Amino acid sequence: MTQNETGSARSAILPALKHKSGLQTLSSLFTNVLAQRRAHGQINSASTFKPPPRVTVTDTKREMWLKDLANPTISLRRLSRSIPHGIRGKVLLEQSLSKNIPIERAVWLAKCVGANELRSFRRKGASGTFAMGGEAKWIRDFTVCVEQFLESIIGSCGEKDFKARITYAYVTFILFKHFWLTTYTRIRLATHFHAEHLLDREHYMDWLVSSLESSPQTKLPVWLLITQVYWSDLLKYRKYGRRLSTAMINHLAEVRGQLDACIFEVLSIFQISKHTDHDILAPLCDRVKDLLKELLSTSTDNFISPKVWATHKEMISFEFGSGNPQFIPILATIERRNSRFNPTGASKEPTARKRLITALDKTLVEPFSNDLPRICWDIDGDKTLLILVILDWSTSLYRPGTTKTFVAARMIRYWAKLGVDVTAVILDYLDSSTSVSEINKPAFFHLVSELARSDHFSTPRYFQWLIARGGIYDSKDVAVDSPLSTRLLAELPISNISDSISDLRTALLDRADLSTDDENDLIQVCLVFMNGNLPGMQTGVDLDLESRSCAKTSNLTELPSNLSRTIKSELGFWLRQKVRLQMVQPTIPPLDDWDVSPMKGGSSAITGADFNTVRGYLEFLGDYSMLADVLKIVTSSNDTEVLASCTDTLNLHLETFSAIGALNGLFDVLMGRLRALTEETDTVPRGFLVSLSDLASRLPKEYNIAQQLAQQLARSDRKTAADACSPVSDHMAIVETAEVDFTDEIEKVLASGNSMDQATLERLFHRITLRLEESWEKFPEQQRSCALLLTRLRTFDAKQFDVLTVAWVRRVLHKESRPGIMEVFGPLISFGCLALHDVVTSSVLNNDRDLGEAHVEHSSAARIAQELVNLLIAHCDLPEIMTLEDTYRLRIKQSHAQKDFPAETLLVIRRAFEAVFTVNGSSQLPVFQRLFAALDIYDIYRYYILTDAAAFTQIFLLPLLRDSSSDVVDAVNATIDKLLLPNNSGDSITPELLLSIADDISLPFCQVKLAALLQAQDTEMDGDLAESGHLAAFDRAIESAVEAGRTTWASIIPLLDVSISQHLRQRADAQFLGLYPNPKANSSDGPWVHSRIKRAENLLSIVDATAHSISASPSQDSTNNVLASDMVIALNGTWLLLANSQSQDIKDSIITKWLPCLLSFMTIHVGTFEASKLGQECRAKAILALSAVFLHLQALGTSTEAIRDLIEHTYDLALHLVDNLPEDMRQQCIRSLRDTTSSPSISYLFSIADNPTDWLVLRQKDKMQSVTGPDGKPVEKEKLTPFPLKRWEMLGEPTPNVGENDTSLSLTLFGARRLG
DSSP states (O other): OOSSOSOOOHHHHHHHHHSTTHHHHHHHHHHHHHHHHHHHHBOOSOOOOOOOOEEOOOHHHHHHHHHHHHOTTSOHHHHTTOEETTOOHHHHHHHHHHTTOOHHHHHHHHHHHHHHHHHHHHHTTOOHHHHHHHHHHHHHHHHHHHHHHHHHHHTTTTSTTHHHHHHHHOOOOOOOTTTOSSOOOOOHHHHHHHHTTOSOHHHHHHHHHHHHHTOOTTTHHHHHHHHHHTHHHHTTOHHHHHHHHHHHHHHHHHHHHHHHHHHHHHHHSTTOSSOTTHHHHHHHHHHHHHHHHHHHHHOGGGGOOHHHHHHHHHHHIIIIITTOGGGHHHHHHHHHHHHTTOOTTOOOOOOHHHHHHHHHHHTTTSOOOTTHHHHHHTSOSOHHHHHHHHHHHHTBTTSOSSHHHHHHHHHHHHHHTTTOOHHHHHHHHHHHOOOOTTBOHHHHHHHHHHHHHTTSSOHHHHHHHHHHTTOOOSGGGSSTTSOHHHHGGGTSOOTTSOHHHHHHHHHHHHHTTOOHHHHHHHHHHHHHHHHHTOTTSOOSSOHHHHSHHHHHHOOOSSOOTTOOHHHHHHHHHHHHHHHHHHHTOSOOOOSSSOOOSOOOOOSSOOOHHHHHHHHHHHHHHTOHHHHHHHHHHHTTOOOHHHHHHHHHHHHHTHHHHHHHTOHHHHHHHHHHHHHHHHHHHSSOOHHHHHHHHHHHTTOGGGHHHHHHHHHHHHHHHHHHHHTSSSOGGGGHHHHHHOOSOHHHHHHHHHTSOSOOOHHHHHHHHHHHHHHHHHTTTTOHHHHHHHHHHHHHHHTTOHHHHHHHHHHHHHHHHTOSSOOOHHHHHHHHHHHTSSOHHHHHHHHHHHHHHHHHOTTSOHHHHHHHHHHHHHHHHSOOOOTTTOOHHHHHHHHHHHHHHHHHOHHHHHHHHHHHHHHHTTOOSOTTHHHHHHHHHSHHHHHHHHHHHHHOHHHHIIIIIHHHHHHSOHHHHHHHHHHHHHHHOTTOOSOOOOHHHHHHHOOTTTHHHHHHHHHHHHHHHHHHOOSOGGGOHHHHHHHHHHHHHHHTTOOGGGGTGGGSOHHHHHHHHHHHHHHHHHTSOOTTOOGGGOTTOHHHHHHHHHHHHHHHHTTHHHHHSOOOHHHHHHHHHHHHHHHHHHHHHHHHOOOHHHHHHIIIIIHHHHHHHHHHTGGGSOSSHHHHHHHHHHHHHHHHHHHHHHHHOOOSHHHHHHHHHHHHHHHHHHTTOOHHHHHHHHHHHGGGGGSHHHHHHHTOOOOTTTTOEEEEEEEEEEEEOTTSSEEEEEEEEEOOOOGGGOOSSOOSSOOTTOSSSOGGGGTOBOOO
16 A cells, blocks of 8 residues: 555455456456446437528628638638528529638538528428428529529620639539640539539539530530539430530531631632631630540440431541541441441442442443543452453343443453453353343343454453363254354454464354355355445455456345344454545554544545445444444545534444543544644534534533534624625515525525524514425425525524424424424424424423313324324434435434433323324324334333433323223333343233342333332222232242342332332231240240241341331331330340240350341331330330340350340440430339449440449348247347438538537447547
8 A cells, every 4th residue: 555545455456366367357357347438438319410500690790600601710610500591592602602702611501501401391291202302302493503603604704703703613623634734623612512412413414415515606615614524424324425425526517617617718818818717716626526536435335326427427537537547446336336227218338239230321321431440440359240240231131222332341351451351251151141031142242242353352262161161063052042152153253363263163163054154155245235335435445346246146235134243243344444445544443442543644535425324334233343443534534524424423322432432532533623624724614513513512521612612603604694795684575576496595695694683584484484384295305405594594593593493393283284293393403403302392282282172183192292202213214305414413313302301202202102002093003103112212211211210100101001091001011021021922020020030230120110010009909908919919029039039129119109118017027026936935946946037037128128118107106016015025035035045056046146136126116116105115115125135145245246246236226215215214214223233334324323322221130029049039130221311411510519419420320439
């Protein structure tokens, strides 16, 4: 015991400590002491937390309190005793801004106000759902106040104290190192509210995106800065991220458009070095581009928006794809993902074969482009395929004329220089061409002959190949109808082959009983005949042909029409040689590439008559390559009539000579000859000038020259008239009183003056036309003279003359006692004083007026229609009125009218067609029937179908089928059938046959026939659409075509009526979904059965082809909802099979076949989910099912490209569907997902707002009285319940009433103890 102790426990404790268990006893003692201390120090009292109370104070005290709050040196504990009443909402925010209250203190004040407001709902007796709704409404209202607070700041841009105010409102939230080089302050107050979850985050983010979307350009930089503060939060949600990317794209397009306009204005006004807006727009454009680059790099899902991407993809590709290699694969991925949702029925990328055929078809209607061979060469890497397509195209029965042959020859010659073995490809083509019914054999032989002439096709290799295959056995092998491979032996040219090859050919033909001696004899006979018809050509050269014995042996009146290509080639060579000798030319132009060097002038000239004869023979033979050589030789002549004939020849066969490569060169030569002759003679050869001017107007690249030639022609006509000394009207008395020769008097009058007034022109016109009418069928020479006089009269005033001519044409058409239209108007058209189009227009108008008048006989209109089509198409035969060259010029006018006025020409042909097959008893009827049975009219049909099949159908076909008699309908159908199958025996073409022969070449003709079938169906159908026999036939035909693997049938579908397409699609829809595997299906008919998969793929092809009927058909809620429900059922069943099946075969079948087909089907029908309640429910179920499939596929892994594509397609379809999902449905989906919201992709898809306190739970122990433990006490069960934080009550300085449990979160929740 020490001195200060009054009592001691030593005596009591020391013995125990000395004991061996003393230390343990001491430990137990201290343990008990600590336990008692813990028990007595535990905080068990209820929470005394109360937010600072609000009191009503005067304005002065409120101002003082706010100033104290703005003073950081005054503690919040002192200020929390009470807060002034009336500071709430927008007032609170404005006071915080005006008093410059620190951000943390302003947030504290807002929490105090909010906590009191929210507690007021509970004091009013509200509880449960009503209280939660009231609190949500208050938070929404406060959020709106914050939004208005920011809008007022942004709206003050440009005001006096804007910089200070905006600095307060911004806070440094994130430093975007890759965007900015300097630090900017962000929206401090609003950012704190947002970060602490004191706002309605969805409403706030929606407002942010909406403001950016509607921001004017003057406020756009500020909104971009504000949006960047919340950038990462916005991109977490689909509903905001997609709109954000769309707004950025739209702003970039707007700014870029204005910037380009500024640049264009600077270029236009070259005095200005830079536009005033350029310094503003350029940085803004760069800023938006930088933000979009960030979006493209990190958030490609936000660009899955088909409509937006389709609108701006070109601009985005230009801005980010060029010069940025890292963005090229990103843009390609976005393009691929968006392309899945292209509008239904959109045309797909054509195949290489289709693109090549389209390019080749253009050469039939416009001059050949020199770049075409190179462009077509790049279409596809398979060069053999390209040549095979050209062979199919050039030998097709569906392409008219001979231009195609020379187009093909030029293309193949060009490609041969690039290394293609032309002979090998053609031999393979011969070996594979088993069916000759669809091949134009003369066209094939012509093409090969042209290639053999230029040594691009090897005749020796062909002989070797032919012998290796067995050679020739009998006459059937080389007959006209024999296979191509053997008949070619008798069609190849022989002029450029060696003697040994010629002997081998003779030996092979002898085996087929075809003598080459007979062939040579026929050639000799033809040469003698042609030589006899060329009297003006040089004699003494072909002595054998000029002998009497040879002349007697030739009893031909015309060249035979069935000559082989071998004989035609020999005759063409002879004609070219004949002309060369006549013009004394030392060389012959090559056949490979057109030689543009001019020919030397000949010492003797060919006459116009002989040139016309040579030209006629070469046209008959179809040997336009030889005709091109002849034209080049003859252009050295000084005879203007011959040069004009050369020009007319080019004009008539413009596309053919362009394909050969001779058009531009010959045109330049002729232009040079015109200039030379004009300089030599000091006069302009008018006929040559007229022909050359007409030709220049047809050449697209010679527009300026055409204008110059037209002006030169006008000056020439005025110069001729200017030689006279007085107006023509002074001499009219001579015409009216004299009875001398009419033509001489009119000639004197026209030559007597240099001008003519309107009255004089009318009197002369009526005088000449009256004499012209009197000379019809009586005085051919007088008729020709009058036509020439009218041509001269037109030069005085062409405009007024044309008006008089049109009136006269209309009057003549009504005359009953007149010759045919060809005889009346043909010479006038040829001479150039009457336009063929004016005759057609006048006839059509007269016909329309006649048909509308009851007293006019139908036969009159029928006669006009028949004669008019004869004028448009038939060859003119008026030798007493028109020379051969005049007739040739009329052919040119006919050809131009057919090409330049297709609608009017088709209308004329239609009316004549109806008249021919309706009117009976006409003496001219057989003549016109032969006209409509001729090959020329079918070539015109083919030309119009190739250029515009829809116009041909609407103008010609459908009117005849709708309003005509049965005879006309039968004739029309027979005509269309012959166009589609020229070798058809007369059997009608069924839908099955139609779709079986449809390919890229015959497609336009199949479309026309399909229109005829549909029109027949409309005429016959009187019951339900689905019960129509034609519809059933179409169903079978389409299925057969799909099963056969043909794809061109899909191009015919758009021509179908929408109701028919809809019927086909609905039928395919039902069958497709009916094939889908059921989880309860037995193994005998499981999803792995190949036949079911194949049929599902075929049906999907039909659905895809008829998808245009979805948007075109009217809205049908019941039908669409049923289809949507069926799709959801099929998707759920597929997912269940995939998730629950134990068979790997079933899983593989679903992943590789069934699921991709179903996703494609749902993508096509994505518009089926209507805006109705039932439709939106189906949409929500589909999204949930797609989410389940997506998660399951993700769990399988992405080891293969197929699975990765499938996952991507599934997710993209869900993204596309969720964009139009109502908010209430979205919330229901979120509640249905439960634990799957942990997936970032699913959270993004449904825009699930993350709550950082969701992980908080309250752990409680409940005693189970019914269950006891080993010690007999009730067992305690742990219970976990969510614990939502009251964020408005999370105050650092809550109340001045200090207590042991006065925190916003009760200390009892943490087992807290008192200290000290």
